Amino acid sequence: xxxxxxxxxxxxxxxxxxxxxxxxxxxxxxxxxxxxxxxxxxxxxxxxxxxxxxxxxxxxxxxxxxxxxxxxxxxxxxxxxxxxxxxxxxxxxxxxxxxxxxxxxxxxxxxxxxxxxxxxxxxxxxxxx
Numbered sequence: 001x002x003x004x005x006x007x008x009x010x011x012x013x014x015x016x017x018x019x020x021x022x023x024x025x026x027x028x029x030x031x032x033x034x035x036x037x038x039x040x041x042x043x044x045x046x047x048x049x050x051x052x053x054x055x056x057x058x059x060x061x062x063x064x065x066x067x068x069x070x071x072x073x074x075x076x077x078x079x080x081x082x083x084x085x086x087x088x089x090x091x092x093x094x095x096x097x098x099x100x101x102x103x104x105x106x107x108x109x110x111x112x113x114x115x116x117x118x119x120x121x122x123x124x125x126x127x128x129x
Contacts, residue, residue, distance in 0.1 A: 009049050015067075022108075023064040026076040027051070029109045030062050030117075037121050042128075055128035057081065060121065072105060079103040080120060085127045092116045 009015045016024060034053055035044065042055045048069065052061045058081040063070035070077065080086060083093055083102025092113070093102035106112055 007049075009046055012044075012046065012051065015046065015049065015051070018066070019064055020066055023066055023076050025109045026106050026112070027062055027064055029112050030076065030078055030106075033112070033114050033117050034060065034062075034121065037118050039125065042125070055125060057128055059124050059128055075105045075107040077103050077105045078117065080124050082124060082127050086120060086123050088120065090116055090119070092120065 009018065016027075019027060031044075031051060038044075038053060038059075039055075042053060042059065044051055044053055046052070047061075048063075049067050050061055050063045050070070053059045060078065060080045063072050063077040063079060065072040065074050065076065079101045080093065080103065081101055083095075084100045086093070086102065088102065093104055095102050
């Protein structure tokens with residue numbers, strides 16, 4: 001399945017229908033973890049054709065590899081926009097070439113460590129102010 005140049009998803013449903021089944025499962029698990037742990041003052045929006053979570057600033061994003069321009073070759077990336085500010089004492093996130101965004105790429109839903117994500121998400125929310 002290929003995403004046409006310039007196509008923009010109008011809803012999460014459109015994105016969901018576009019994603020291959022294995023990415024859909026990972027995105028679903030990550031979204032649930034994030035939505036269950038974000039305060040009511042935060043929101044989910046589609047930006048760059050992916051789910052992005054905002055407080056006062058961008059907190060994190062979920063980038064499936066089938067959505068172009070994310071630099072993700074396979075799997076689904078969970079990226080923290082201000083990852084460089086997180087302590088990440090468990091060294092859960094990877095530090096790529098981007099100086100700010102730190103991330104983790106998942107190839108199966110079983111790889112997802114909810115405890116680690118919740119811990120990082122809470123820290124990211126504190127740095128959002």
